[in-house]
Amino acid sequence: MVNSRFTEYLVYIGNVALAILIGLALGALIIWLGGYDPVKAYTGLFETSFNPSDYYYFATTLSYATPVIFTGLTFAISSRAGIFNIGAEGQMYMGALGAVIVASMNLPSPLILPMALITGTLMGALWGLIAGLFRALRNVNEVVATIMLNWIAFWIIEYARNYGLGDPRRQEKTISMPVEGRLPLLVKNTELSMAFVIALIVAILVYIFMWRTKIGYYIRVLGAGVKTAKYAGIDPRIITLYVFIIGGALSGLGGALEICGRPPTYAITTAASNIAGFGFTGISVSLLGLNHPILIIPASVIIGGLLAGSRGMQIKAKVPLEMVMAVQGLIIIALSVPGFTFVYRRWRIKKALRGGGSA
């Protein structure tokens, strides 16, 4: 009885391992069907993500883990409240845009970095707040609202890149973060910056927030149902707003950190190509990490490795980019299945308990 939760988690780890194998097998099938060598492809994948003999690759993996920790946390917090905020994508765009705006402003150098992070965080929070207001006040489905807001954010940054914030010399990107506003690298000549450390600290802070503060407690109570929340004397609308504001702020900060802490461009590139997708990948990270802020960290490293290793697959096995993306997507889906079933099963148990006893 006491150990039931422990064994539950052991079973879960087994499931994850199984999912990785299934994902890789399905991916191999696709690579093989496409006429390429799966063994070579996967060798390339691992050599460029978890290669023990060259730390550069693992640093790259961690640099990819960084943004998806933030977007994963956004999704995790909302899930805990029973809300499906899939707007991390757009919230991250807005955060990145905030940092670029600050980069364009010629501020005194010590102010640039803090202002960039704060502006990014606030703009992400604002973007979350919009969906939150729709949901809290008009009961608009948050999935619909956040998906549309993702696209609005996308076109706003595209507009900004074309008119006003574009790099006058290089059309394919926005103004870059000036050197004074960039985060120091953790490992020289890699993409891994202090942003990763910030991500770790934030994940721990979110954990403390969710399990040690009154608001965090309220968020988790809301996840148990609106009826229970009302019984507890909580206004579900206000907690819903908190969930969207905090979630948006996290993804916004993640976006700003991509601008301040990721070589080589320190800017938003055409069609948001250097930040697009992190928001949705965050959902997988969160599910893989059972919507738990601390478990999201290892989950982000696994998925970060996949993102990093895709280049290796391309180079070593000559698998075309499109197929790499397809395989990568397949593995990510396979990976989030055990987390999904785990969360779903708990939800089913909860629901069964709630519905029980009717005759």
Next chain:
Amino acid sequence: MSEMCVDNPLVLMKDIVKVFPDGTIALRGVNFELCKGEIHGLLGENGAGKTTLMKILAGLLKPTRGEVIVKGRKVKFRSPADALRFGIGIVMQGLSLVPVFTAYENIVLGSRGTKPSREFVEKLMKEVGLIVPLDAVVENLSFGVRQKVEILKMLALNVDILILDEPTTNLSPSEIRELFKSLKKLREEGKSIVFITHKIREVLEVTDRVTVLRKGRVMGSVETSKTNPRELAKMMVGRDVELLIEKPPWRPNGVALIVDELEVMGDLGVPAVKGVSFSVNYGEIFGVAGVEGNGQIELAEALAGIRKPLRGRIVMNGDDITKLDVSERYNRGLAYIPEDRKVALIMEFSVLENTPLTEISYNKELVNRMGFMKIKRIVEKSMGIIKQYGVVTPSIYAPARSLSGGNQQKLVVGRELMKDPRVIIAVQPTRGLDVAATEYVRNLLVKMRSSGKAVILISSDLDEILGLSDRFAVMYNGRFMGILEPDKVTDEELGLMMGGYTYEEIKARKV
């Protein structure tokens, strides 16, 4: 009782026993017969077994024992579709229409084979006198019209044995009148109808014969024209055993709560509480009896502040609290034990995490200035509840779902009483508990009352109300039928009030 029908009975149910998997015995050997072309009332209070019996007839449940004979053939229905083949259809209490479909789409939704044409449905409507706007979307229709759509849907499936489960809930008086007119028309068309209800007045108005159930047994089956409300009430309600609860003498000590002309909206957009006034004293248990679904839950939620009233006033301890939110009411000494333990507890949370649920919103001692929870304080509190109220749990870190039902309820009750409230609202506090836990919770409520707190006990368990209350009201259709003392009321009077007659009417011998 078998020579009731002129011909052979259309439906004959013999010695039906139903035991649910959890051990509840819903039917203890019930005989029931339905004649052709009659409206047959099935009367009883909660848990009498009315709905269970009819679900068996409609193929939704299988009897544990007993025989069902329909139109002369012994049947064993495995699904509602089987029952439909014999022309048996049931309209359940919760309406089962698709809200975004039109009336016509709903009517033809369940039909097998070719879809009934519009002309067919229009002809059907004229034949039976049930006219509904076929092109209107159901969610825009009133409950009365929706009820008609449900019935038409059954008729389109060629049902000639129609079972209606509490069909007048949520209908306005004029809608009820119309429904009854339609039912009588259907009877003329040769349909047979079973009308499940707890409303005595309606039974007398619309049925030809009535069978009364009480706690899984048939108390009688009579022709409606040869009976009267008092006889039916007596059959419907009976005290099993006098509850033996040690209760010190009643010493009311000042007014705790005044409720004045309270009106509360129900979930379906129809008022559920329709002008209720009463007051509760400190040192008193005030009971609210009645068949479930007559507005008791809405009343409790309005008192707790979870539901905003439409009209009326709530005064606690001299202050008007009508406009205060839930947590402010808790702060002023109100405690609420809801009916559903899955609302009162978060099953995934540990005992510890469930401890501050209804207190953290106002008690500054549980949270520091930074908004962090004072875990040590909460641990102490949690330990205190477990010890004082004898909650059996491996530890305070065990999830609430791992506790037995009785211990979950002890945790809820203990948590609420540990707040040292002045006014306690308890809704069905012993439902589903074993004998020991039931007695424990009841004794606690009495102890609270004797220590000078005001207790409002809402329960559909009549024995509980009569055994514990100092004064009590019977609630029916959103209103109080009377406020009385338990030892000054007869079973017959109780039955009449639960069936819809006010105490004044009864006393004035108008029944």
